[in-house]
Amino acid sequence: DYFVGVDVGTGSVRAALVAADGTIISVATQDILVYSTAADFYEQSSEEIWQAVCECVQAVTDKVETSRITGIAFDATCSLVVLDGNYHPVSVSPSGNFETNIIMWMDHRAKEQAEAINVINDKVLSYVGGSISVEMQVPKLLWLKENMKSCWDSAAHFFDLPDFLTWRATRSHTRSLCSVVCKMTYMAGGDAQNGWSEDFFRKIGLEDLADNFEKIGTEACAPGEACGLGLTSDAAKELGLNPGTAVATSIIDAHAGTLGMLSLNLSSKMALICGTSSCHMTVSREPLFMKGIWGPYYSVIVPGMWCNEGGQSASGKLLDHIVENHPAYPAVRKEADQLGVHPHQVINSFLKTKPNSAMLTGDVHIWPDFHGNRSPLADPNLRGMISGATLATDREDLAVNYLATIQALAYSTRHILDTMKEAGQRIETIVACGGLSKNDIYIQTHADVLGIKIILPEVTESVLLGSAMLAATASGLYSSVQDAMFHMGSSGELVQPNLMLQNYHNRKYEVFLKMLQHQEEYKQIMQDDKLM
Known part of the structure; x- marks a missing residue:
């Protein structure tokens, strides 16, 4: 069996064809545009990103029989995608750039909204290091409501970028625990009531979402679980793969890198994913609350374990x-x-x-x-x-x-x-x-x-390998994410x-x-x- 891992980074899309033992067969890269029309404003286009995904996947699979490719998985930056009721892009740009419907992770336009949310000091914030970050999605959603009424009124679906990709591939509205727990204040694990905190959303002025959580997702799955019924016929045609090919529930890019690097002895290691920005990821069996460090997040990388993230x-x-x-x-x-x-x-x-x-x-x-x-x-x-x-x-x-x-x-x-x-x-x-x-x-x-x-x-493309591990899990070849890690992991220098x-x-x-x-x-x- 072969698997495809897709990584959408800040400035490029990459795809890899990966064998069942973790060997990376081929890699393709396609640049994507970042639009910055003002200080702290960074935007992208979901249509451009999907097109780049299709080109990269086609490039790495063109010499392999599609019947041998049994799974695909996506990871991406934690950026916010906005679509209307017909699933068309909704512009998030105050400058009038109608191409851009993504507020990027590094966009800091929502500083005031983040500060206002943190003043509330809700218990939800204890799971994001004590204060919500301007880089997370909830402040950005509040910014759109307060500053771009036309966008807010038109928006019917808000996706974290990794979840947009699985929706585009399967038309399934399920979300990844990795995305919603880490970036959107979804509660999971421990003493928390699993799901969204309606009270929190009403307190911060997002009662519209509390009235209709379907806009941000009502079903969340752990990374590596099979998503929907696999590739739709349309997505399969665009990607050059077979309809029904297993699609794994997605993961954030840094978390994919963590998965691709860590062996099963997780508790004493830290994963350092260092690129445009850097992430410092740890995994533990019990929740650890750290001021200024994101988390603890439940089941966002390895099912049943907790993650903390510095950066x-x-x-x-x-x-x-x-x-x-x-x-x-x-x-x-x-x-x-x-x-x-x-x-x-x-x-x-x-x-x-x-x-x-x-x-x-x-x-x-x-x-x-x-x-x-x-x-x-x-x-x-x-x-x-x-x-x-x-x-x-x-x-x-x-x-x-x-x-x-x-x-x-x-x-x-x-x-x-x-x-x-x-x-x-x-x-x-x-x-x-x-x-x-x-x-x-x-x-x-x-x-x-x-x-x-x-x-x-030894495998330098740890992020792509991490995605491929999820694809192998979703395909059924391996019984769990941990099993995929064991069979596909590598040694190093x-x-x-x-x-x-x-x-x-x-x-x-x-x-x-x-x-x-x-x-x-x-x-x-x-x-x-x-x-x-």
């Missing part, structure tokens, strides 16, 4: 921003193009010529929350800080700023881990995937800062921390925490009544 709103995006806005970048980019490599590789090569390169940043300190803090502070209003800037414009200055940014992201991860440990989460090993996991300086720096060994899976740098990074981490303290003090000074 950085901008990691790869921040690194690109620092590099691409430096005066030395054009020369570095030109050299990278000539060599056929990523500009980061040129900078890495330069740093490796310097003895004790990690210590080049002794006078340069960065607070990395240029797009707000997701964890553990849950404050979208925090801003980035740089201490130690000079007038230098050469390659070494670029390299030092680049390295200081990588270190800052590692200190931010340490901040998240410290919070998890205080809540009782034991972490002995990190397993990493995503674009930044291919950057050896990024990974070695994280190992050094955290003092923890990092495993880089071990990166050990350099303990000689421990003292240096401890001191820089002390500065890192001071920068947070200073930023808070600066805000207090500027809010002084004497300035009014």
Whole structure:
């Protein structure tokens, strides 16, 4: 048997054909557009994304008999899709862009709505780290109601993007527990009453949804459960597969990466999925409540287990921003193009010529929350800080700023881990995937800062593998998600921390925490009544 895993990321769609033992046979990629018409507004088109999905799936399956492909699964970013009663796209763009009916995960337009929801301090919020994030769907829904009446009145269906994909493939309205629990405040597991909290939705001003929860889904299934009756004839034709092919209940992209990386010994590991943004995922047998860390979420990755999720709103995006806005970048980019490599590789090569390169940043300190803090502070209003800037414009200055940014992201991860440990989460090993996991300086720096060994899976496409595991489960080949993990998982390369740098990074981490303290003090000074 073969399975298809589909991953819809921030800037591209990818699909993989995967064998029953977890071997990835082929991968196809198609870029997708991100529309940003104002600061903090990021939108996409569900029609464009589905077209890209179809092209990628056709590309990876064109040399295989469709009868041998017995399952397909989707993962995607946790973005909000809006459709009308006829399932046509409804624009979410105040700029009048009628193509865009998706508010992306990284869209921060709903800051005021998130703050208003958090003031209520409802018990529902204890399952999202104590406060709802601007990146989740409920603040975005409230923003649409308060700011785009035409959209709100026209909308009949709100889907998290992973669930839109399974609906498009099967026409089933079932939702994934992963999507609705993690991003839409659906209650599951433990002492919670399973389902939506009608009281919570009425309190925050979304009584329209409390009156008609069908708009956001009334049936939720665990990732990997078979969705509907499999592919419809229309979807099968578009994808180039057979009607009735099993479709797995979907999963969020970071959670798919976690599934693809973790072995069955889950409780002492953390999955680090590092790309445009970064996610820090842990799994436990009992619910752990952590301030500023999302969760605990029940059955959103592995059925019957709880997940907590830390994260950085901008990691790869921040690194690109620092590099691409430096005066030395054009020369570095030109050299990278000539060599056929990523500009980061040129900078890495330069740093490796310097003895004790990690210590080049002794006078340069960065607070990395240029797009707000997701964890553990849950404050979208925090801003980035740089201490130690000079007038230098050469390659070494670029390299030092680049390295200081990588270190800052590692200190931010340490901040998240410290919070998890205080809540009782034991972490002995990190397993990493995503674009930044291919950057050896990024990974070695994280190992050094955290003092923890990092495993880089042999299968580099962990997110696609995780999706394929769900497809194999839905097809019936494997009896459970855990069974699929056992048969399809792989080993990996071990990166050990350099303990000689421990003292240096401890001191820089002390500065890192001071920068947070200073930023808070600066805000207090500027809010002084004497300035009014």
